[in-house]
Amino acid sequence: MAAHPDAPLRALIFDVDGTLAETERDGHRVAFNRAFAELGLDWHWDEALYGRLLEVTGGKERMLHYWRGVDAAAAAAPDAAALVAEAHRRKTRHYVELVDAGTVALRPGVRRLLEQAREAGLRLAIATTTTPDNVHALLRAALGEAAEGLFECIGAGDIVPRKKPDPGIYLWVLEQLGLPPGACLAFEDSPAGLRAARAAGLRTVVTPGVYTAAEAFDEAWALLDSLGERGQPARGCVAGQPWSGVADPDTLQRWLTQEMSAARG
Ligand code: XBP
Ligand code: MG
DSSP states (O other): OOOOTTOSOOEEEEOOBTTTBOOIIIIIHHHHHHHHHHTTOOOOOOHHHHHHHTTSOSHHHHHHHHHHHHOHHHHTSTTHHHHHHHHHHHHHHHHHHHHHTTOOOBOTTHHHHHHHHHHTTOEEEEEESSOHHHHHHHHHHHHOGGGGGGOSEEEEGGGSSSOTTSTHHHHHHHHHHTOOGGGEEEEEOSHHHHHHHHHTTOEEEEOOOTTTTTOOOTTOSEEESSSOBTTBOEEEEETTEEEEEOOOHHHHHHHHHHHHHHHHO
């Protein structure tokens, strides 16, 4: 079914890590540590350290940042990039194995909103800094083999030269969709993700996760503790007002319509 032609909202663009699922602590972090151990590196990222390292987006960039902190000379050596690339290949393999084994589940309301959005004729896309293999593994494990068909466009990893908070990945996805940012909503969980989406001109629904719950997110269009399920409503704030309920396509359309008519005066 196509969305009503007068409805302002045409597409939903989702971040992956932290937004679709809590992948970082028990997925990516564990996979990095397994890769480090395989390569004989004495690096170990515990939960607290990993939380700080998340400020650097992208696994390869995160490893290089950490390496510079513990051994700047080695990180500047000519063969450093090759070691980072090898560690990252191994890390991706471990991450996919963890996800295939069912280690991470979708956050509340994600599956519901994806299914309702498709029924309502909204277009779906992904904008993430993570590696494409990781996205495919998560979608397959959490939503089954047909999951990839849900998303018209998957923007991931090194497809753009700079990672979030650079807006490049969102701009790339908007170009693929052929839509202006005002016709889309972004879904994010992190300060870097919110900055990227805002810099691309997107209104952003933020659902903070385990590593980002204490952040401020002043630029969020809606700030919710989850997307909400029937019997398990989301709580948060929309357009500066407290709100509780289920973030479904009708609700999102209504919020956007109200904001647009308020702006017209
Ligand atoms: C999260 C990231 C990623 C992952 C690790 O991205 O910054 O780097 O932590 O994945 P997002 P890679 O929230 O935008 O999905 O090792 O494949 O980079
Ligand atoms: Mg994220």
